[in-house]
Amino acid sequence: MYLAGKGGKASPAGLSAHNYGLAFDFVCDASPRPGVQPDWRESAYRVLGEESTKAGLVWGGRFGDSPHVQWPGYVSALQLKPLRVLVQQSSLADVWAHLDAERLSPKWRAANPKLAAELERLGF
Ligand SMILES: [Zn+2]
Secondary structure (H helix, E strand, C coil): CCCCCCCCCCCCCCCCHHHHCCEEECCCECCCCCCCCECCCHHHHHHHHHHHHHCCCEEHHHHCCCCEEECCCCCCHHHHHHHHHHHHHCCHHHHHHHHHHHHCCHHHHHHCHHHHHHHHHCCC
């Protein structure tokens, strides 16, 4: 679908938050038969946008990718580049260790108060 220019937007390999498990796509069905026809209307994702933003996540509707929800701070290719370097030099496990240490830092918690509170509420 990416090559055909249809559906949601896509990033080059290694420069998508999906590569690091930091993003998910919640695609609505446009057909009563699940999995047959994705719904690409932005209005179908209004609640997803509201709830993900309320939780402190980044909703892709901000940049024309309504089904997309992701972790904050790693949206642009420039922001994702250090993670790509880390996975190339080490492993995805080290990327996750880096992100885990980062989210527990006072600086991250101050910059992401809604998500920090939500993670704490969920026991993380
Ligand atoms: Zn996505």
